[in-house]
Amino acid sequence: MELTVYLAGEIHSDWRSEIKEKAKALQLPLSFVGPMENHERSDNIGEEILGKQPDAVFKDDAASDLNNLRTEVLMQKADLVIALFGEKYKQWNTAMDASAAIAKGKPVILIRPRELHHPLKELSNKANVTVETVNQALKALSYIYDTE
Template sequence: MEYHIYLAGEIHSDWRDQLRASIQAKPGITFHFWGPQENHDLSDAIGEHVLGEQPNAIYKDLQASKINNLRTELHLKKADLVIALFGEKFKQWNTATDAATAIALGKPTIIIRPEALHHPLKELSEKANVTVDTIEQAAQVIDYIFA
């Protein structure tokens, strides 16, 4: 069996690698992982790469956002599971958008957030299937589900 897992969250740390390394191998099961474009410069510039130079930073962002949103939508729709990491270091608007979209699409969703973010994420956490505090706990949930 093959499962597609979308890893929503900040792109500035190695949390995705940590999660993948923490999941125990399962005989007969293959996990495919996707997420947002992790090359920040490419993500910000993709609109200009495709459409050419834009008249200002607002249009540059708009064009890049359209392409990034299309990419995210396709991956979320194909996902069997979405894991959204909220860290304390970076603003998490894209993560919140991805998690809310996944939930609206009926995708099983695990939210990872430190206890310090309990209050600002309480409504989103209540809509997710599972909320945990650490990457290791998310891996334990996956190990249990696919045992």
């Protein structure tokens, strides 16, 4: 049984590649989807599709419409969501995506460092599983396939 996993979280580091490589090494039958990882394209997609916008606010709004469309479609198709909260970047999109997944009834694995326990306690309690590392998230995914 192959599962589709939506990888929600910041797009500045290579955490998605780490999950994909480790899942492949474990031979887990998973496919992965997620937000546009090319930050420049994500920021410019509104103008790429709709044309030049009058100012930065309109440019951001147009890009956000298209990025939200992408997220909605891919998350709806996903069987499970992994939402990573890192320590370096603001995590507004991660919180929004994790909350949307929970509202849709999607199973959620939340990855967050121990230091973010307090600000994420309510979200952690709504997620199915909260872990601190990518490796722990992969062990949780592996457990789905264990037979003994």
